[in-house]
Structures are given as C-alpha cells and as structure tokens.
Amino acid sequence: MTRSEENYIKTIFHLGGSDSVPIATNAIAEQMETKPSSVTDMAKKLAEKGLVHYKKYQGVSLTDIGVKTALSIIRKHRLWEVFLVKKLDFSWDEVHEVAEQLEHIKSEKLIDKIDELLDFPKFDPHGDPIPSKDGKFMIRDKQLLSDVPIHTDGVCVGVKDTSPTFLKFLDKNNIALGNTIRILDKEEFDQSLHIQMDGKELHISHQIASNLYVKLND
Amino acid sequence: MTRSEENYIKTIFHLGGSDSVPIATNAIAEQMETKPSSVTDMAKKLAEKGLVHYKKYQGVSLTDIGVKTALSIIRKHRLWEVFLVKKLDFSWDEVHEVAEQLEHIKSEKLIDKIDELLDFPKFDPHGDPIPSKDGKFMIRDKQLLSDVPIHTDGVCVGVKDTSPTFLKFLDKNNIALGNTIRILDKEEFDQSLHIQMDGKELHISHQIASNLYVKLND
DNA sequence: AATTAAATTTAGACAAAACTAAAAATTTGT
DNA sequence: ACAAATTTTTAGTTTTGTCTAAATTTAATT
Known part of the structure; x- marks a missing residue:
C-alpha cells in the first residue's frame, strides 16, 4: 500500500463508505483537495486491488478488506495522537499533522508496542475511539x-x-x-x-x- | 526535501562526502542499490538546490548545508533507534529498518521532544554518536x-x-x-x-x- | 602515446500520482 | 419527457524518480 492509497482508503472510510454506501467521486475529491479525475484513477486502482467496490458513475465504497485496512490506519493515527499528548506533552491541537505522517509507518510491532506503552487506550485526545488490533472499537453513547x-x-x-x-x-x-x-x-x-x-x-x-x-x- | 533526496544526502555523508572528498557516482549507486544514471540525475538536482558540489565526471560531495542536512537526518535516525530500544523494548537488530522510516517524519518539535524523553542520549544502540540539534557530536576514541x-x-x-x-x-x-x-x-x-x-x-x-x-x- | 577498460553521462522510456480540457453519463427542473 | 446542469470519466500532459541502452569521458595498460 502506498501512502496515497492509504489516504484514499482513510478518506472513503471517514465519508461513510464503510457501510457499502457508495461515496461520490466529487465528495472524495473535495475532502482530499484533489480533482475528481484523480479520484477516478485511484478508484480503478483500488478496485483492482480488491479494496473498494467501484462501478463507473456509481461511486466508491470499501470492501471488507478495505474497511479492515482503514481501521488499521485510523488505529495507528489515533494511537500516535495519544502518544504525542501523553508522552511528549503535545497539545491536542498540534497532534493531527504529525499523526498524519506517523500513521503511514510500516511496522506491526511498532504500533503494538506503542499501544502497550500507552496502556491500551480506548479513545484519542479528541474523544474518538481507537480500533483494537482486530478492528473493534467502542461506540460511546454521546x-x-x-x-x-x-x-x-x-x-x-x-x-x-x-x-x-x-x-x-x-x-x-x-x-x-x-x-x-x-x-x-x-x-x-x-x-x-x-x-x-x-x-x-x-x-x-x-x-x-x-x-x-x-x-x-x- | 523529498524522502529520496534525504536518502541520497545521508548516503553521501556516510560514504565520506562530508569532507568535500568527492564520492563516485558508482559508489553511491552501489550503496543505494540503484543505477549510476539515477545518481547522476539526483546529483544535478541536489547541486541545483545547493546541497552538493557536483561537476560532471568528478563525483559528488556535500556542501555545508548538505552536511547540516545529513546530520539532522542522522540525528533523527539515531534518536529513534534509542527510543525503540529504551522505550519499546526493541532489540538492537530490529531498529534500523523502522528508524529508516521514522527519520523522514517532518516535525522539529517531535524529535526534540523525543530527545528530551530519552534524556538527551549521546550514542545510539550500536555505539554511534548522536548529533545535537546544532550538528555537533562526540567522537569517542575507540x-x-x-x-x-x-x-x-x-x-x-x-x-x-x-x-x-x-x-x-x-x-x-x-x-x-x-x-x-x-x-x-x-x-x-x-x-x-x-x-x-x-x-x-x-x-x-x-x-x-x-x-x-x-x-x-x- | 595509443588503445582498451572502466566509469559516467545522455537520451529516451516508464510507472505513479497528479492535473487540464473535453467528452460522456447521470441527475434535475420544468 | 426532454433540455440543462451537474457529475464523472477519458484522453493526453506533467513531475518525480527510476530504468536501459548508447554515447562520452576518464583511467589504466601496454
């Protein structure tokens, strides 16, 4: 998975494409500050790899594998956010940008150890739930x-x-x-x-x- | 600085191109497991940016700015290695690969905080010196x-x-x-x-x- | 010094990820 | 239902970093 692919998967997830509700090309483009034509290109590539469902003009939604992938990236992002706040005294308005980079580091062991160091937190500094290794997360009634x-x-x-x-x-x-x-x-x-x-x-x-x-x- | 540029700078430094001893295109290519023609292309680009001295057929060496850049990357690499060993219980044979990724994270604050968390270590897990923020490092007589x-x-x-x-x-x-x-x-x-x-x-x-x-x- | 060998550069091509402009499909409005 | 507006895709470029193959320069050898 390239960094770009990961960013697309994450965005589609956040826009709701996890429940096989197809997301419009335009919506993805706008969210990612890119052009619809670029989204189309990537949609084809991700469909090829089995990460999204894609039919011309019908929008994009994540496959089961796509959802798993998205959750794994979000898990990393949010764990790094907790790390930055709890261990390095970042404030909650500073963490997003750095976590955007750290979430793409490829090492299963690294993120599991960070998880352990932080004592397996369930929520990130903004109150969003952190998926566990197997993709489950708490939905707090709020x-x-x-x-x-x-x-x-x-x-x-x-x-x-x-x-x-x-x-x-x-x-x-x-x-x-x-x-x-x-x-x-x-x-x-x-x-x-x-x-x-x-x-x-x-x-x-x-x-x-x-x-x-x-x-x-x- | 792109990731690729950073990797070239780092390699040239390690091959000794910091003392304005020019490094051969071939040597860089071999070290980086790439082709000499790719090195030539990058040499031009880095010269353009003022990071290396480069004259056709004469090899490449780092400028002062290039050396500063290299030291900053090496500082990050080695601090992350210490972090992995001291805080996450990695063994010293596991850290290089992950640090190769972490060294490219762009955040001055992040690496300074990691430095502080580790209590400003002077050497990495393999005994190599860690440059300080201003590029100085200890040379231990060994x-x-x-x-x-x-x-x-x-x-x-x-x-x-x-x-x-x-x-x-x-x-x-x-x-x-x-x-x-x-x-x-x-x-x-x-x-x-x-x-x-x-x-x-x-x-x-x-x-x-x-x-x-x-x-x-x- | 001339010739061969080795190293280096050039030229042209390619893949990834993006873009622009134009074409095609879908949706909307009356 | 049909034209207009919107959305989406296609086709053709661009940039970055890489490659191969051919050409050129430097170094080595006789």
Whole structure:
C-alpha cells in the first residue's frame, strides 16, 4: 500500500463508505483537495486491488478488506495522537499533522508496542475511539451538547470539529474532555447556552455547543 | 526535501562526502542499490538546490548545508533507534529498518521532544554518536578489538557491522555494549582472540574482533 | 602515446500520482 | 419527457524518480 492509497482508503472510510454506501467521486475529491479525475484513477486502482467496490458513475465504497485496512490506519493515527499528548506533552491541537505522517509507518510491532506503552487506550485526545488490533472499537453513547435538554448533567467526552482554531479556543476557556457539565439555561434567540463546567459558569454560543459531545449521567 | 533526496544526502555523508572528498557516482549507486544514471540525475538536482558540489565526471560531495542536512537526518535516525530500544523494548537488530522510516517524519518539535524523553542520549544502540540539534557530536576514541595489543583492558563501546546477523550473534554470546573486556591471548595462525568478557572467557574469530569497537581503560 | 577498460553521462522510456480540457453519463427542473 | 446542469470519466500532459541502452569521458595498460 502506498501512502496515497492509504489516504484514499482513510478518506472513503471517514465519508461513510464503510457501510457499502457508495461515496461520490466529487465528495472524495473535495475532502482530499484533489480533482475528481484523480479520484477516478485511484478508484480503478483500488478496485483492482480488491479494496473498494467501484462501478463507473456509481461511486466508491470499501470492501471488507478495505474497511479492515482503514481501521488499521485510523488505529495507528489515533494511537500516535495519544502518544504525542501523553508522552511528549503535545497539545491536542498540534497532534493531527504529525499523526498524519506517523500513521503511514510500516511496522506491526511498532504500533503494538506503542499501544502497550500507552496502556491500551480506548479513545484519542479528541474523544474518538481507537480500533483494537482486530478492528473493534467502542461506540460511546454521546450527544452534541446543543441537542441536550436543559438542566441536564453530563461529562464532556469529545469534539466534533477538531480544527486547531476550535481546540485552542476550548483550551482558552478551560473546556477539556472529562469535565463535568451542567446546562443551566438556553437563550431562545440565539440558542446559546449558560453552562456550569467544573464549578465555573460559562456562556457559550450554539456554534460551540454543536461541536462538543457530552455523555449524560445515568 | 523529498524522502529520496534525504536518502541520497545521508548516503553521501556516510560514504565520506562530508569532507568535500568527492564520492563516485558508482559508489553511491552501489550503496543505494540503484543505477549510476539515477545518481547522476539526483546529483544535478541536489547541486541545483545547493546541497552538493557536483561537476560532471568528478563525483559528488556535500556542501555545508548538505552536511547540516545529513546530520539532522542522522540525528533523527539515531534518536529513534534509542527510543525503540529504551522505550519499546526493541532489540538492537530490529531498529534500523523502522528508524529508516521514522527519520523522514517532518516535525522539529517531535524529535526534540523525543530527545528530551530519552534524556538527551549521546550514542545510539550500536555505539554511534548522536548529533545535537546544532550538528555537533562526540567522537569517542575507540579502536577495533582486532587492532588492540594483547593483555589490554577496555570496554565494548560499539559495532562496525550493524547487520542483524552480526548483532544477533553478539546477543547469543552475551556480548553487549558496556561490557568490560580483557584480551587474554591471540592465536597466531588465524588471529582469533581469547578474551574475558564480564567474567566469562570467550574465544572469538578475527571476523568478530574486527567488527567490535573498544575503548581502552586509561 | 595509443588503445582498451572502466566509469559516467545522455537520451529516451516508464510507472505513479497528479492535473487540464473535453467528452460522456447521470441527475434535475420544468 | 426532454433540455440543462451537474457529475464523472477519458484522453493526453506533467513531475518525480527510476530504468536501459548508447554515447562520452576518464583511467589504466601496454
């Protein structure tokens, strides 16, 4: 597998092509900041190798082998992210770019040892699940903060937007994964929320709330 | 810098092209298991970029910038080797292949943090010096065991041959860096040595002795 | 010094991965 | 249902790094 092939497989997975829902050439091109014609070329190549289903004009979806491959790459990406944060004191807005490179290192032993060093983490620094060696991963029941009814209690467990801008904003406001959260009130006119997070009170916009995942207390 | 460019720079350095001693096209090709014509192409490109001196038919040597670049790559390679051995329990015969990949990861912060995590090691698992951030490195006065006079005491500080075969052989015979060594006797007819290493007595061939570096006790 | 041998470079080709521009298929709108 | 708009594919180029085969330069030998 070349680096480029791996990036295509990963992108198709993220766009939902794992459930044999075919993904449009255009969508892949846009996501990867490339041209549709390049996607067509690669689709043929990956189909040839048995990694994707592809019929002309019908879009692309991953085969079982394709899904396994995608999960293996995502596993590597997310484990490296945890490594960077936990062992090298990177902040969560710095890890993506480096992990994009590290995920392509070819060594089964390396990633298994990293996994072990980190004590087999189940989630990455943004709250996304880390697939195990055999491709299984936890699906945590979580909801967008913006979808949660008023006066609810929960824990912040993930972010939807993982852009450095958003993550740095959260840092600045002391919003971090693991924080307890209570929704005090919601403004009607702009959907902004008054919340209590780890004691302190905060007022956050709908934009923010709709990019934060919480797990409700049971 | 592409990966390929980096590999050429590194190879030229290792062949001695750092002291503006020009290296033959053929020598580079052989070392890299490629063809001389490919080397010529790359030599032009690297000269264009100011990384090497190159005149037709006259061989290639590194410029100051080329040397700096080479040292930076070697620094990364050797730090990753230490990381693999010290933090992930790789054995010294397994690290080269993986480090060959890791050395091309582009992130200044990453390698500096790895350096810090390892407590700024000065030598890699094979006893080779690790250049600092600014390109300086220790030159330890060491000699090949085969060149050392009889009845001398020293410490094993490095290997010349770093092939897995040789390294595994050393493991099997409990020969490791840091071991104290004393030369008891030398057989005239085959230059083989009777040595004492960490207590135990050993009989080793000239082949072995000429690939082990020792530092003599002062 | 001339000739042979060896090393090096040139020229032309190829594969991978991308692109542009044009053609073809599909989807949409009325 | 049919024309228009959109999406997708094809065909032909480009770039990077490699190769082979032929030509050229340098080195070695007699």
